[in-house]
Amino acid sequence: MFLKIMFILAATMTLGGAFLTAYTKNLMHACVYLLVSLFGVAGLYATLGADFLAATQLVVYAGGVVILMLFAIMLTGGIQNFVNKFGLDKVPSMGNGKTYTIAGLSMIITAFIIMKVLAPIFKTNVQGELPAFASTVEEIGVLLVTDHVLAFEISSILLLGALVGAAVISRPRRGK
Amino acid sequence: MNETVVSYLSQAPGYALLVEKLSEFFGFDAEGFVTFLIFALVCFVVVNVMSAIGGLGTYAERKISADLQMRQGPNRVGPFGILQFLADGVKMLGKEDILPAQADRFLFLIAPLMCMVGVFASLAVVPFSSGLTLTNLNIGVFYLIGVSSLVGVGIFLGGYAANSKWSMLGGMRGASQIISYEVPVTLSILAIVLMTGSLSFNVITDAQGGLPHQWYIFHNPFTFIAFFVLFIGALAETNRAPFDLPEAESELVSGYHTEFSGMRFAFFALAEYVEVFVVCGVVAALFLGGYKVPFDLGNGELIAKTFPAIHPMLAKQIGNVLQLKAFILKTLALYYVVIWIRWTLPRLRVDSLMVLCWKYLTPIALFNLVGCAVWLWAFEGKSMWAMIFKSGVAAAGGHH
């Protein structure tokens, strides 16, 4: 019962946030809706018993990515009209009727493709007895340093590369 | 999955009776309903008490600052002016809710709420006592870090939505400060998680003892340093002086909440004070033994043994109250230190703020983490007091 309520809430947040992200004309609002959607995903993780993953989702997205996006939006808002004319409803290039038409068409096609892939799964999927929720933290930790240790190390290098790369790329050149 | 306050209260004798009666009344198994009811009730109480504490925080701040500056402070409303915060709250409610014409309505409305939600959601895992923990989440520490990062988003959006230069600068400062200081804070918390092997607040607290030498702060030199890193980082994350750049009055009028008025401003203020309380509680739980009472008085077994006449559950409740008192005492002591620092130290510059974070605190926290790991590996997790005691015994030629 509780799980169902939780799932419905999380699904609503996820899909609503995603829809609004796609729909809204305001980039800043889109970002906030994205945050809502990602929180919803965290909730979905929680309903799936992935407690660690849910917390990670919160930390990384709410604490990092979304704020980064907000910063990027502000830093690219325009130099002359930094604050007041920073377009709120007039944020440029958020798409127009034409692009949305194309997007809708490709959306339909994609939906067709994915449904084609998913249909057999829907048909054959039989709901079995589900195990009780257990703490996943320890097991994930063990998996990370045993089976997936290579991927773990690679991702650490990737993060370092991203850190250095982002710092190097975004630094203004001398004399500018 | 996780213990909650309800699973603790369900040990009480009246619980089963209540469930049975209600089931008869409704005609279906009412256990879930009762659980929800109790949960909602406790949450309501906690949130309200915390709001009151947040309000009292403003009063305490004013009183302590007055004390530090040899003034009187609020002394008209109620005894010693203790009801001042209620008067302020009423005044806030009565103020006009101004919405600037250029503002982004939607964000302007949700920004204070985001702050509030972030702070109050983090209350769910704060270990007030071994019983009164709303939920003893097995990833409590992680959850707290995740949820409280909503505050950063709230501040940023608040600063942006008002569409004013002061707010904008304050919001950006606040967000960047919060993201930056999350790194050393998380690393120094991680040191404790490493020592304990758990992310749960209750497990971490239970791993410590009631007396100072059993606290993690004095466990080894690295945790001692980690305590200070965490405390400094926590000050910065809650935008307290000397890191109150986002709301620097002298430069940015009032920072990100310049344009907010009435209840919205009250939300921001409340969120800030409650967050300080939460952060102090977290520091106390991680480093200062949390709700632990000396000599294990807290779990009630000693009381039950000494006074056999008392019902074990009651003994447990008495222990819980003692624990609550210990926790609140430690937290308020830290709270006092925070206020004390605010009225003692001058504000930092933005660049020196970032220098402090990235060039000092982060390397120190990293070093601490490694040091803790080495300590754990080298001394099998024994505290330095245990080792001093052992070597003292060995020096005295004693056996054990």
Add this chain to the structure above:
Amino acid sequence: MDYTISSVAPIVLLPFFAFVINAFLARLGGKATVAAVFISCASIIGSAIYALGIFKDFVFGNYATNYHIHKFFTWFDLNGGGQTFNVNMGIYIDNMTAVMLVMVTVVAAMIHIFSTYYMKDDMNYGRNGRFFVYMSLFTSAMLGLVLSDNLFSVFIFWELMGFCSYSLIGHYYEKEVTGNANVKAFMTTRVGDVFFLLGIVALWTQIGSVAFVDIYNAVETGAFLNTTVLGMPLAMFTGACIFMGTIGKSAQFPLNVWLPDAMNGPTPCSALIHAATMVAAGVYLSLRIYPLLEAGQLTTLVAYIGGITAFGAATIALVQTDFKAVLAFSTISQLGYMVLGVGVGSYNAAFMHLITHAIFKACLFLAAGSVIHSLHDHHTHAHVQEMPRMGGLRHKMKYTWIAMWCCTLAIAGIPFFSGFVSKDRILGDALVAASHNPVMIGPAILGFLGALLTAFYMCRMMFLAFHGEPRDKELYDHIPEEKLSWNRNIPLLFLSVFTLGLWFSGSLTGQGLVKLADYKNGKYEWFQTLIAKPSVGNFKNYQREEFGATDTRVKNSLEKSKYDSTYGLSEKESHHVHQVHVIGAIASIIIAFSGVFIAAMMYLWKKWDPGFWVRTFNRYYRILQNKYHMDDFYIKGFIQGMLLPFNNLLAKLDMGLYDRYVVDGSASVVKFIMRVANWFDNLFVDTIMVDGTGASVRFFNVILRTIQSGKIQFYFIIIILVLFGYILAL
């Protein structure tokens, strides 16, 4: 006491690391160079201390004659074709190695210390310490050679030393004569080395191993008897080939021409080459392969080569006027004695002479360096080496004079000095051999004559240089008074102490003051007790040992080696041997003193006029001055007579045959092919393929350019459409 490869390695690696470090450090100049010099000296002194530890363990440690440690590991294997060709590397330490290590390290340490004095002015420690860099490598290679357990690693270190001697002899590379000298030294020893390598390869193919113990085993089991190589018995072939290495390295008779020219290097490097390392290595090798020489019936040949070298070099030394040249020829002569000792089966004495000679010859060279360094000609700005310009030097350099006299008496074979102990024993054994085998009379006579000449020319050198009146007054006046200094005289005096015979204990000194070895019955001198021919039977049960495993410790009783000169002889024969030895001793004492007396009559008291002899035997004097025309013989006979015509013939063949027919012919063929290819290229490649490719690319370009819009979203849509098509196709 349980030495392993890794516990012995420092003795080699210390100088080697000094080399590696200094190779980078020394060239920095200034203080870095001083530090480099210090590192060199410190490393070799450290090695010396380490070697003394090993020496102490072996000599005082109650170890028997045949005690040895042999450890090795497989470096790499060349297995294949059903044969196992393991290349093993390892250490072989017996008493001889221990003594040798001490000799090499101590002498090298003294030379290093002296070099800090001698090379200081040569652009600050020998061209920015380059001298010391090579000295370290040189010493390291020699130590490695001494410790080696097989001929292959001996060869490696052997060649390393060859290179180092090349570099050191050519230290003053700006002089043409130096450049020729080092090339000559390198090429002459190369002749011997080629034979050496040939011998190693022959051994390897026939007995499958080049380790010393395997060779001894094979000799014992008679594996050499049935095998022949190129019609020669295997033992004879390999023995002769490897002995050619000794001839080249130790400057024996046919290949002795390089050593006198090697004098062009700095004097300390001459000391190192002539005493401790290079030439000693050759004799050391011949001692190591002694069973092979014996099994190959090469001893007579070896003895003759030794005798001829000993006598011939001594005669040349008679007429030399260059201070260092006398010493150089005396080195060749003394090496001849050692080889003579090997040839007549006087294993022990040959090795003892190697050690004693190393010490007094190093001392002599250092003393010569001390003299030459002081004699600075202010007109030509060069050091003076000519004896006619010296004289009366003893007033100016007292310590050098004392040290040099000690060494001179030692090399002349005066009793109570080390040279007498060893040389007398070699000559005695030569006499014994001659009494058994008339063929050996020749080497014995040559040896005794050489001893006479040795005493004469050494004393001549001393009298000419140090006694009498200074003949070049101006030069003499410029010589600074010698003061006692740590890096000039102390090494000399230290080494000259060890020229006394008591250290090596001879019969004339009774039991000897140093009773190092009379732990059992006091019957034998320590040297004679500890050093013995490889007694083959002890190696039968040797085990294969891996790196760091425990050794097979062969702790023999104090039985005398069966290769000792009196082993297995009846009492009568033994008595005969002793009698002959007594005769030899008396003869060599008489000869030595008469040599000294003649020299004194001629050059000290000037009663006899040496000029008379020169005039009377002018023709022979010329021959001697030209060193028996051996250089001319090699240049005219070999190089101009054989190599040059061959070269010319090759050149003619090249011009006439190869150039005309092969090169030009192939060029015309290529020209033809080129024409065909050109036509093909124009038609097919250019027209059809190149232009055709371009055209097709242009064609597809038109189509693909529309897709390549540079818009990401367009690509995204294309991806979706392709996926769509794929799904439909499914």
Add this chain to the structure above:
Amino acid sequence: MISLTSYLIISFCLFIAGMTVMIARKNIIAMLLGIELILNAAAINFVAYTRFVNQNLDGHVMSLFIIVIAAAEAAVGLAIVIRFFQIKETIHIDDATELQS
């Protein structure tokens, strides 16, 4: 009621939304938002399959890596956007056609 199908449908919808954002928007940052949505859709699938199909936690680990990659991608992507803006003073995607033929 809650089954694998429901999660798959949610993830499908999330993917569609993200793709719409990717195609319809002309703003680079908005497109990055779409990428985040798509990555999250994939991660939900992993976790759902872990829960309903094979019960080992490899799917969680994979989702963790997806989050890591998303974070790295966001950091580098936004850095590139800012740099792009410094050069071109616009973040319109159709202006980034330097490689066009």
